[in-house]
Amino acid sequence: MTIHVQEADVVRDFAKLMEHVRAGDRVELERAGEVIAVLHQPEDAPLRGRTAHEMIAILKAREEQGHPPALMDEAFAADVREGHELMNQPLEDGKWD
Numbered sequence: 001m002t003i004h005v006q007e008a009d010v011v012r013d014f015a016k017l018m019e020h021v022r023a024g025d026r027v028e029l030e031r032a033g034e035v036i037a038v039l040h041q042p043e044d045a046p047l048r049g050r051t052a053h054e055m056i057a058i059l060k061a062r063e064e065q066g067h068p069p070a071l072m073d074e075a076f077a078a079d080v081r082e083g084h085e086l087m088n089q090p091l092e093d094g095k096w097d
Contacts, residue, residue, distance in 0.1 A: 002026045003065075007030065016061070017039060019054070020061075021039050023050050025058075026040045
């Protein structure tokens with residue numbers, strides 16, 4: 001995800017911007033509508049998933065930026081339940097041999 005931040009807003013919560021970078025986001029710093037700097041992980045950084053805490057923080061930040069709130073409908077809940085059930089199944093013997 002790309003996050004756009006005005007230059008003047010960077011100093012207010014730089015730590016939060018760095019959380020986004022650590023989570024794999026690209027942060028574009030802008031002045032007068034022009035990108036003047038970009039924060040992102042190194043190209044060879046290992047990919048990792050986001051924790052639920054990180055996702056909630058990202059969704060809150062997007063909402064604060066004027067994006068519509070994320071809605072978790074029944075279809076989404078069903079997908080989460082299915083993923084959770086799959087995670088708790090035992091591995092097949094020999095699958096990784």
